[in-house]
Amino acid sequence: MIVQITGNVNYPITLDPTVWIFDDRKLPYEKLFSNENESPSEEEADDLQKASMRWDREIYQQSINPPVNKSISRFEKEKILKGTFFMPLKPFIATSEPASDIKSVTIQTENGDHELSIEQMQQAMFLFAKEGKPLKENGPVHLYFEDGSNKDEPITGVKRIIFN
Structure with a gap:
């Protein structure tokens, strides 16, 4: 149930999505993919x-x-135990300090590899909890983009992120 950030980075990182439920950076599903106006209710x-x-x-x-x-x-x-949550990847990418000459990022999954640009990774989010429970099927995380472009077809079964 871990995800590694490796490759051309100064600090390889091992992420444990099971502890993110207590992290203040998590975002609820409703806030990320809501079509409501931006003014707070x-x-x-x-x-x-x-x-x-x-x-x-x-x-x-x-x-x-x-x-x-x-x-x-x-x-x-109750919100934590019943919610569906995402974690932005931007802070983890910054902590790993990728080299300035990165050309692409490889996402290794159970079903094969996916090539992404560094710009796509900057707006990537991990779905780590659905209805308050960790993702066991096709988990430990699913990768979504903030703009919702892959909302219906996320990258599932993510195991490793490799900066090339």
Whole structure:
């Protein structure tokens, strides 16, 4: 259940998608492939205000007490256990520091290899959880593009990303 980033990079990386459910960078399916307008809904604005208040409280508390593990609310826990989530690849690509002369990227899967450009990889997203569960069938991740161009036919069974 791991994915490796290798090839012409300064730092080869091994990714474990099973821990991404707790990562704040994850994006819900609805936010990524929604056709709704970009203005936040009333519920999202309320969530944003609550998050802002929590942030202010945390900063105040840290100035008084040392930081402690923050628990998640019941609502957030239910969203995590039932949600479908994506992880953007851009931060992982930046961390691996690919060489400046990269010409292409090879995605190794269970079903063969796929050649992509570095530009396509910059907008790539991994689907890692569907309905709150890790992808076991054709997993550990499926590769999608932010623009939705392969929404109906993602690259499945991704095992390794090789920068050429």
